[in-house]
Amino acid sequence: MTASAGWTIHSIQPILRSLLALALAALALAPLLSANVYVQTLGVSACLFATMAMAFNLVYGYTGLLCFAQVAFLGIGGYTAAILVTRLGWSFWVAAPVGGLLAAIAGLVVAFSSLRLSRHSFGIATLAAALLCTIVARDWVSLTRGSMGIPGLPAPEIHLGSLDIVINNPYRFYGLSLIFAVGAIAFLHRIIHSRIGRIFVSIRENEPLAISQGIDPLRYKLLSVGLSAFVTGLCGALMVFNLTIVDPSILDFYYTETMLIMVVIGGPGHFWSVLVSSLVFSILPELLRFSTDLRLVLYGLLLIAAMLVFPKGIAGLLEKRGTDFWHKRLAAGRGQVS
């Protein structure tokens, strides 16, 4: 009994899961087998977005905290890694985790300052934190070079004995992103399905009950934000080294909106459906390639529709069918129930 969708599609679930896993594996391999650079670039972006969406899912979907600072974590990770590599000459492999750590620390500070309050304040405070980061990125010119950004980030290199790999083309970067995404998502999967993950859900579902069972909600909320920020910060580091430039547009609110759509439509608090929806939303708009303004209008409409009709996303709809199934099954076999 692990995934919350576990009982949903009860009997055929293992088959569905393995089919899904197969399809995902095939999808992940496609850019490696394809000679097309665009497919590889799209693959990099899909990997990073899927990871970001899953990290956001951890904090919003599982723990119930609507955190608008994800984009700030992305930026902090990206900027920290870029600055450490270009100014201090650190290796990318050290700079990136430090970027993730700094993002996590920032996340803890923001979360600590606002979590003692209502959930409204948390949303607004995280939003303000993201705006503050934009101001810092733009105006602390001596540190971030302001709007000019830090261009010319060097390609990460691997030296292992006789093995020398410079990750300087989309093919190799896709390899790196894929390894990272699989690792990070597996990490998140492990967290979500551990007792910690269950505690996150218990806090989201019923905080007083969780407290009455001895759970310290603040501690676990902070843990959730911190983990999510760490993973998102790593995504940021990878993202800017893939682009070879970091500038304040990494803090574009547009990323927040995209992450939101991926999680909300997929079903907050569900694992596989959000993974699938993050892939769909990072690949489909590219294939359809219609105006970004209209894309955002459509996302907005989708958000409103989702909130009106299926606030728990696609997975929520499936889950409802599962609940109906139980209702029927119990009605058939009951007699003693009031």
Place this chain on the structure above:
Amino acid sequence: MKRNLRLNGALAAAGLCLMTAGAIAQQSGPIKIAATLPLSGGAANFGQAARNGADMALAEVNGAGGVLSRQVMMDVQDNRCNPTEAVKVVTQMLSDGGYSALFDGLCSSVVLASMPVVDRAQIPYMVATASATAISEKSGVGGSKWTFKFNPTDASMAAAMVSWLTEKGLADKIAFLGEDTDFGRSGGDGFKAALKARGKALLSEDYYQQGTADFSATLTKYRTSRPGVVGIYALASDQQNIVNQMQAFGVKVPLSGRVQTDSIAKELLESGFLDGTSAVQPYSPEIDTPKNQAFVAAFKAKYGSAPNSISYSAYESMRTLLDAIQRAGSTEPEKIRTALTQAKFPTLLGGEVSFDEYNLAHTFAVIFQIEGGKAKVVGLSKT
């Protein structure tokens, strides 16, 4: 999921097909040029201006029989002024193959992020309108041999402006007000550097977030500090706001810098409030050469308004690029690149476009001044 898989396979297959198709198309069919511009988001109106200029150049060349007796087509993709988006679309277009060159990007960060992609794809890249100095520093002998930058750098424009202001004895009390972007920041740095070379300094230096509504604080400051000139680096929208609020607060100080005289409200311009204001732009529709006047007339006929400097840069750089393809005698990237390094293309304003060892063209800085409610060209210098 299965469908996605198939889609992806199809994509890959399509990519392969296009590559082969591209190889064949190189002998015949239209010459294709890839372009990215911001067509949505905050900079969309500038993207459109650039697109108009480039389209105009293409229409003229195609009307005269095309290049190498083939028609030229430009595919424009939206980059939203965001480097992530830009890298995706540029990579897509270049990997589809069949393109002979990449054109512009408008925003400097977009161009800087696109340069490595271009170097990998080994295809000539004509940067028409992005202005950051870093682009040419990283081109030619500075790194990317495929990137060519047409319009002057922010630094050189600022230098031209300061040089003119010094001549007129106006350079002693300059207050700088710029938007908080690479455009505004490098303008400010350019002003500071040019003043420093003359042993002078700025009176004050302020930056504001793009889209700031209220400038009363800064303007009130000017009422006290009384600058002789306010150098502004602002986009049309913010500039309009600044100028209107200057009038409203009675701050009557001549402006300078990258003032877009065409976007100042007519009443204000004619009231004489801005008399004494000077501006530097890479271009002016006022410049009285026969070629330029013909261009302005044709542009007005096509789009209903006079070309701005963005449209001009796009137009002229596209003409330069097409000329290079013609001279290369082939759409082979290396040949086009060589032809570009040897370019000597006559410009609308007189003189020729040629690229230096940093692949930077040294075009013109046009100095305007507003007198009697009208903007006039008072200086033209090579950058």
Place this chain on the structure above:
Amino acid sequence: MSDICLSVRNLSKHYRGVKAVDGVSFDVMRGSITGLIGPNGSGKSTTIDCISGFTSADCGEWRVDGRVLTGTSAHQHSAAGLVRTFQNVRCYESMSVLENLRMAVVAKEGVGLWSAFLGSLRASAADEAARQHGLELLELIGLSAYAEAPSSVLSYGQRKLLSIASTMMSKPRLVILDEPVAGINPTMILRVEDAIRKLNASGVTILLCEHNMDLVMRLCDRIIVLANGQLLASGTVDEIQADKNVLEAYLGPDHMRPTS
């Protein structure tokens, strides 16, 4: 150790000048089922919110098995063995019934990041033990058929049963039941009553805050009566039934009318 499980001394809580609880002191004997009754607004809810840590008291001291809990936060009360249920019954709707029971002991297992990764073997042993315990409890309260069902399919009364079973999971010292039979039908009341007896039989002390007088009189060893935020009386069921103050102030002229 004495026979007192919970001792409350001089508990006070004011809301904007209104004295919700005003200097209340009482003891709950170990192993007993003690009733906490009083008319609406007498301060029952505030009292249990304070002593379970969900509301901060203005002053007073309370201990469970001699351990002072005053000033500690709610989750620490639970860790110290004082567990409560809620009047508006609560469960984790997205989890199965069995998982709901599982959650009751998760916090006690010491959940660190490392244990999530390194302690997988130990965890699965703990999981299996908890699962067995949970299944036994479901058997006990007659919800075995629902073990794998999402708890959202449970009826209101069944959820009340589940919340009592949850408190049994963690083997607490003291359970505070907040109106466990409010709003459920008579058949279900009997089942809840049965569950409470089983909970008590497993060695848990119970403080029962309840309006249903029949149930209180049937179940409780001792009764504490609050009125207007103050302690009105406390004693055995017989003593309380005979107490004139209680009869007048609380039960009114129609002596011993069951309410719901």
Place this chain on the structure above:
Amino acid sequence: MDAEFALQLLVNGLTIGLIYALVASGLSLVFGILNIVNFAHGEFYMLGAMLAYFVAGTLGMSYWVTVVVVVLAAGAIGALLYDILLQRFEGSNVERGVLATLGLSMVLQNGAIFLFSTTPRLTRTEYSFKIWEFAGVTLPLTRLFAAVLSVIAFALTWWALQATQTGRAIRGVSQNREAALMVGIDPKRVSRIAVAAGIAFAGLAGAALAPVYSVHPTMGFAFVFKAFAIVIIGGLGNFQGAALAALLVGMVESFVGALASLVIADAITFATMLLVLLMRPEGLFGRGVRL
């Protein structure tokens, strides 16, 4: 710093603050009554300004007619917004309301960009380019009017909340919905009025500012973030608190903007908000004057 300079900064800060107050208190009104943070509030401010641009600029109506038309239209839109969307999120969890209004904001903002492009427009009225001067302080007439309109709107609302049946009902519902229901108040009707008033405030701000600032589709985006900060500093759902905080932020912007830089003023606003959250979560002005 001489006195004239300081006085001018004070007057500037006051006018900016009053304008912020209009937007922020509209946000506060909607929050107080529905417990929904309206992320689309800034877009209604933008729509108000756009409408003013068309009424005054394209149709050539006078300033005052424009203001009345826009306020009425915004009020009607507010009532519709409540009936069509917001009432479905009353009492549901916080995040649903936030995400639905965020969706609405995305639709309105990007829809406006698509329809009108991002080109900024300047609304010309008969008062444009006119100045009022006293004691060495210069105040553009359009700004003065915006400030005066804000004060009038505030005074009216204050009076309505205190003295009218509906106003008392609004306060009743925002304090205790169930209790209000028991004393025979129809919470739906009251909520509709409150939301209409909140959106009318945003519309009024848009109309009053269209001649002052340039009008473009993303103008609401920047503005509403500041309004959020103001509402937090003032205390969520605290009507007067929002107004006081708005004046405070206006002053900070005016003085810090002139003496240091505009960007630092922005940073101070957001940092203050985070500090207030840390130190005084109920807002600077406490719970005493809650709506």
